[in-house]
Amino acid sequence: MSTVxxxxxxxxxxxxxxxxxxxxxxxxxxxxxxxxxxxxxRRDGVEIVxxxxxxxVRGTKLEKRVERGIALMxxxxxxxxxxxxxxxxxxxxxxxxxxxxxxxxxxxxxxxxGGALLLxxxxxxxxxKKLLPEEIAVQERHLGPSxxxxxxxxxxxxxxxxxxxxxxxxxxxxxxxxxPAGGLGLAAGVPLVGALIKDPNANHILTTTGWxxxxxxxxxxxxxxxxxxxIRPEDVSVGGQITVFPGIPGGATNxxxxxxxxxxxxxEEDAEVLRANIAAAKKTNSEPPVVEGMWQNFVAYSKxxxxxxxxxxxYEQQTNRLLCPCHQSQFxxxxxxKPIFGPAHRKLPMLPLQLEDGILVAGSDYLxxxxxxxxxxxx
Amino acid sequence: MSATNTKxxxxxxxxxxEKTAEEVDDRLQVASPLRRIFxxxxxxxxxxxxxxxxxxxxxxxxxTGTFMALFFDPSASEVRYNGSYTPLRGIAMSRAYETSLNLxxxxxxGLVLRQMHHWAALLFMAAIVVHMFRVFFTGAFRKxxxxxxxxxxSLFWLGFTEGFAGYSLPDDALSGTGLRxxxxxxxxxxxxxxxxxxxxxxxxxxxTEILPRLYILHVLLVPALLVVLITVHMGLLVxxxxxxxxxxxxxxxxxxxxxxxxxxAFKATGFFMIVFxxxxxxxxxxxxxxxxxxxxxxxxxxxxxxxxxxxxxxLDGSTRLMPAWDxxxxxxxxxxxxxPTVVLPGLLTMxxxxxxxxxxxxxxxxxxxxxxxxxxxxxxxTALGAMAISFYLVLTISGGNDVVAEKLDISLNAMTWAxxxxxxxxxxxxxxFTYRICLGLQQHDREVLVHGVETGIIRRLxxxxxxxxxxxxxxxxxxxxxxxxxxxxxxxxxxxxxxAVAPAIRGFFRPVEQPGQQLPPVIVPPTTPPELExxxx
Numbered sequence: 045m046s047t048v049x050x051x052x053x054x055x056x057x058x059x060x061x062x063x064x065x066x067x068x069x070x071x072x073x074x075x076x077x078x079x080x081x082x083x084x085x086r087r088d089g090v091e092i093v094x095x096x097x098x099x100x101v102r103g104t105k106l107e108k109r110v111e112r113g114i115a116l117m118x119x120x121x122x123x124x125x126x127x128x129x130x131x132x133x134x135x136x137x138x139x140x141x142x143x144x145x146x147x148x149x150x151x152x153x154x155x156x157x158g159g160a161l162l163l164x165x166x167x168x169x170x171x172x173k174k175l176l177p178e179e180i181a182v183q184e185r186h187l188g189p190s191x192x193x194x195x196x197x198x199x200x201x202x203x204x205x206x207x208x209x210x211x212x213x214x215x216x217x218x219x220x221x222x223x224p225a226g227g228l229g230l231a232a233g234v235p236l237v238g239a240l241i242k243d244p245n246a247n248h249i250l251t252t253t254g255w256x257x258x259x260x261x262x263x264x265x266x267x268x269x270x271x272x273x274x275i276r277p278e279d280v281s282v283g284g285q286i287t288v289f290p291g292i293p294g295g296a297t298n299x300x301x302x303x304x305x306x307x308x309x310x311x312e313e314d315a316e317v318l319r320a321n322i323a324a325a326k327k328t329n330s331e332p333p334v335v336e337g338m339w340q341n342f343v344a345y346s347k348x349x350x351x352x353x354x355x356x357x358x359y360e361q362q363t364n365r366l367l368c369p370c371h372q373s374q375f376x377x378x379x380x381x382k383p384i385f386g387p388a389h390r391k392l393p394m395l396p397l398q399l400e401d402g403i404l405v406a407g408s409d410y411l412x413x414x415x416x417x418x419x420x421x422x423x
Numbered sequence: 424m425s426a427t428n429t430k431x432x433x434x435x436x437x438x439x440x441e442k443t444a445e446e447v448d449d450r451l452q453v454a455s456p457l458r459r460i461f462x463x464x465x466x467x468x469x470x471x472x473x474x475x476x477x478x479x480x481x482x483x484x485x486x487t488g489t490f491m492a493l494f495f496d497p498s499a500s501e502v503r504y505n506g507s508y509t510p511l512r513g514i515a516m517s518r519a520y521e522t523s524l525n526l527x528x529x530x531x532x533g534l535v536l537r538q539m540h541h542w543a544a545l546l547f548m549a550a551i552v553v554h555m556f557r558v559f560f561t562g563a564f565r566k567x568x569x570x571x572x573x574x575x576x577s578l579f580w581l582g583f584t585e586g587f588a589g590y591s592l593p594d595d596a597l598s599g600t601g602l603r604x605x606x607x608x609x610x611x612x613x614x615x616x617x618x619x620x621x622x623x624x625x626x627x628x629x630x631t632e633i634l635p636r637l638y639i640l641h642v643l644l645v646p647a648l649l650v651v652l653i654t655v656h657m658g659l660l661v662x663x664x665x666x667x668x669x670x671x672x673x674x675x676x677x678x679x680x681x682x683x684x685x686x687x688a689f690k691a692t693g694f695f696m697i698v699f700x701x702x703x704x705x706x707x708x709x710x711x712x713x714x715x716x717x718x719x720x721x722x723x724x725x726x727x728x729x730x731x732x733x734x735x736x737x738l739d740g741s742t743r744l745m746p747a748w749d750x751x752x753x754x755x756x757x758x759x760x761x762x763p764t765v766v767l768p769g770l771l772t773m774x775x776x777x778x779x780x781x782x783x784x785x786x787x788x789x790x791x792x793x794x795x796x797x798x799x800x801x802x803x804x805t806a807l808g809a810m811a812i813s814f815y816l817v818l819t820i821s822g823g824n825d826v827v828a829e830k831l832d833i834s835l836n837a838m839t840w841a842x843x844x845x846x847x848x849x850x851x852x853x854x855x856f857t858y859r860i861c862l863g864l865q866q867h868d869r870e871v872l873v874h875g876v877e878t879g880i881i882r883r884l885x886x887x888x889x890x891x892x893x894x895x896x897x898x899x900x901x902x903x904x905x906x907x908x909x910x911x912x913x914x915x916x917x918x919x920x921x922x923a924v925a926p927a928i929r930g931f932f933r934p935v936e937q938p939g940q941q942l943p944p945v946i947v948p949p950t951t952p953p954e955l956e957x958x959x960x
Contacts, residue, residue: 084458084462085462085682087458088458088459088462088463090462090463090464090682092682093672105935106929106935109935132531132532137531138507138528139507139508139509139528140509141509141510149534150534150535150538150707151707151708152707153532153535153707154535154538154703154704154705154706154707154708155704155707155708157535157700157703157707158700158701158702158703158704158705158706158707158708159700159704160700161696161697161699161700161703162696162697162700162701162703162704163700164696164700165692165693165694165695165696165697165698165699165700166693166696166697167693168689168690168692168693168696169689169690169693169694169697170693171689171693172685172686172689172690172693173690176685176686176689179681179682179686180672180679180680180681181462181464181679181680181681181682182464182672182677182678182679183462183463183464183664183677183678184676184677185664185675185676185677185678185793187675187676187791187793188791240622240623240625241618241622242618242621242622242624242625242626243618243621244617244618244620244621245617249621249626249627250617250621250627270721270723287723289723297501297515298599298629298720298721298722300722301603301627301628301629301722302627302628302722303722304722304723347723348722351607351747351759351760352603352604352607352608352742352760353603353604353606353607353628354600354603354604354725355722355723355724355725357723357724357725369725369729369825370600370604370725370729370739371739371742371743372743372824372825372835372839373747383747385836385839386743386747386839387742387743387744387745387746387747387759387760388747389747389748389749389758389759390749415607416607416610416611416758416760417610417611417749417756417758417759417760418610418611418616418617418620418756418758419612419613419614419615419616419617419755419756419757419758420617420754420755421756423751423754423756
């Protein structure tokens with residue numbers, strides 16, 4: 045059988061693939077429509093070298109089966125689409141606890157919409173693969189640059205544009221242009237970027253926290269829970285810990301995102317170890333500042349990891365370590381929260397604790413900036 | 424008869440399309456360009472669909488994202504939740520988190536669309552990555568396609584930025600923690616870090632500025648860039664035409680495949696619907712990013728097992744593996760965080776972008792390449808790619824090393840050390856083995872070309888030896904060996920690849936075709952001599 049069907053007109057193949065047939069008459073009534081298609085393709089540099097129906101004999105069982113299969117997919121797709129629209133409108137959607145019908149709302153919509161689209165897509169793909177004629181077309185590809193003469197003509201046109209302005213022989217204009225070129229760039233860039241710039245040193249935002257007494261009218265700031273209630277030493281059992289916030293308006297909100305602090309009531313023996321470590325560090329003074337911030341067996345460390353600022357809040361009571369869940373830096377509670385594993389380089393700052401009227405307060409702000417390291421961070 | 428003609432011209436429905444087409448062409452002159460589009464030839468290979476998945480996911484992202492933008496308010500102002508999700512009622516949260524919850528619980532179909540958006544984003548990034556693998560390993564990035572490769576790398580990083588901005592918007596505990604780390608990463612940049620951070624956040628972290636700014640970034644700036652770059656990416660593809668694998672009739676000077684209409688367009692439409700459908704199914708059936716379980720972002724709250732989206736995990740991993748090396752320079756410090764989160768992504772952007780030029784320089788290759796290479800035929804490049812992938816995988820696994828440690832009950836510190844050692848030693852090992860495997864595969868191809876395909880038929884010779892009969896692929900040369908050259912195309916290695924096994928009779932319960940009926944031949948030589956003679960001059 046012919047590789048190219050339907051053919052049958054007087055026009056055969058052109059010698060080279062993808063070149064138009066000379067003197068092809070589109071009005072010639074003996075042309076089949078495919079002759080016109082093939083000639084059109086040739087004018088576009090495409091030669092259809094193989095073109096054959098999937099089912100050379102029409103109406104076979106196999107062909108009908110394929111048709112039925114595709115039709116079934118379209119039908120199911122339509123039904124599912126309508127079903128999902130119905131579910132969208134009438135299925136209960138409101139959230140309730142427990143196993144209720146509204147729990148199925150989202151899955152049903154997904155099934156309806158997704159199933160409809162998927163079946164539609166499969167049907168179209170099956171149509172393309174099983175019913176559209178087999179085809180192999182070859183298109184010419186033209187490599188490399190444009191012809192040399194084309195390049196020269198276009199190049200001349202571009203260079204002529206420059207010549208026409210006369211910029212080369214008018215140095216005054218050239219010089220005069222420099223100023224607005226730079227100035228306009230500046231004028232456009234400054235508002236765009238300049239409006240965004242904020243001085244990190246203004247208001248000491250990187251070096252102070254909510255614990256600064258200035259936030260509290262100069263008085264020492266109380267340690268409070270997230271509901272604002274103050275903390276008495278007897279509220280925290282031995283070995284226990286609690287997240288505390290500065291007792292100022294909004295102190296527990298994200299407005300003071302660098303202030304959350306972990307208050308730990310150490311066991312007696314751990315507190316002794318920490319006291320000894322602080323005393324030893326004080327003597328060598330190797331890594332300032334050494335904060336003598338314990339109140340009895342209580343110690344408070346910043347919760348903001350010195351690595352990337354996550355809350356370093358996983359407290360391992362057995363090993364006396366604080367673990368940051370983001371990058372797994374680990375800090376030794378009984379040694380000024382120095383990092384002992386992971387990517388953190390610095391210890392967690394210690395909040396100096398005091399007792400005032402039976403309530404725990406911060407004696408001062410943190411003595412070093414909390415949170416991640418940065419270029420000009422004071423040491 | 425004549426009365427009807429003079430009275431009024433009847434509208435002839437059957438002539439309407441032709442008439443319309445003529446009127447349109449009269450004004451726009453589109454007949455030739457339109458036909459050129461119809462006739463554009465696309466080669467066919469499954470791996471050419473990977474980029475399409477990315478494109479279709481992007482369209483789904485635009486549709487679902489536009490829907491969500493109608494209900495979302497990126498405001499940091501504090502509200503008390505009073506929506507229909509009872510467990511969070513009365514809790515103070517940002518307006519952004521509240522509207523995200525409303526989108527999930529009160530807007531009809533909102534959760535499906537939100538989850539579709541998230542799944543489509545993950546699929547978009549995954550398809551980009553796998554598509555890049557295909558382009559890299561087959562050498563499709565070579566001249567003249569370097570520019571499109573660079574655009575592709577840019578699209579990956581734009582998608583990365585877009586995804587990060589997107590999952591930061593709901594202001595839940597997870598996204599807030601991600602933003603906190605992002606602010607620490609910006610802070611770590613030497614000299615300008617603190618200025619960059621306070622400028623972008625409008626002051627101290629988190630402030631109230633960052634969400635609206637991320638929102639504009641997410642719904643306007645980055646998508647606009649994505650649309651422009653995707654358009655240029657596709658435009659260049661059309662202009663330069665698609666690459667193709669070597670095969671019968673395929674040369675560096677042609678494209679062999681099907682015309683865009685109807686064949687390719689049908690398949691592409693079907694495939695778009697399939698991708699769309701799969702995303703919709705996932706959006707409805709598989710829960711993702713259940714922000715209502717995480718709660719609103721609070722600076723003091725985080726939980727273990729908090730992982731970013733998969734395409735960010737390798738940076739999380741590199742950050743976890745980095746030793747605690749803050750470098751002091753006089754009164755200043757370069758934070759350890761700077762290297763794995765700023766320098767590494769910088770390298771990972773620049774190296775791939777320059778790779779086509781580096782490779783061309785090393786190979787002294789200035790030719791145009793439109794035929795793809797099989798990965799085995801370029802062992803050094805393939806091994807380099809395997810090295811890069813293994814590096815990326817070690818980092819990605821390390822990004823979830825706490826989950827691995829917990830599930831497999833191994834020490835977290837051991838996982839970190841395994842990652843630190845692995846990231847240095849696994850890539851060279853991957854390089855070595857990939858290189859050897861490529862050589863082995865090359866050798867086997869040549870062996871089959873010379874000796875033929877193994878038939879599985881064992882013959883016993885009179886002297887008692889057993890030999891396996893090989894089916895030569897071509898008439899033998901003088902020395903009794905096949906005379907075929909390797910052409911860069913797959914070599915058949917099984918008998919049924921060269922037609923030894925008849926096609927099975929189709930039909931599930933009963934046959935739907937006659938046994939022995941031959942299907943039409945699939946590939947036939949293009950032209951035949953007699954018709955050449957008939958050709959008019």
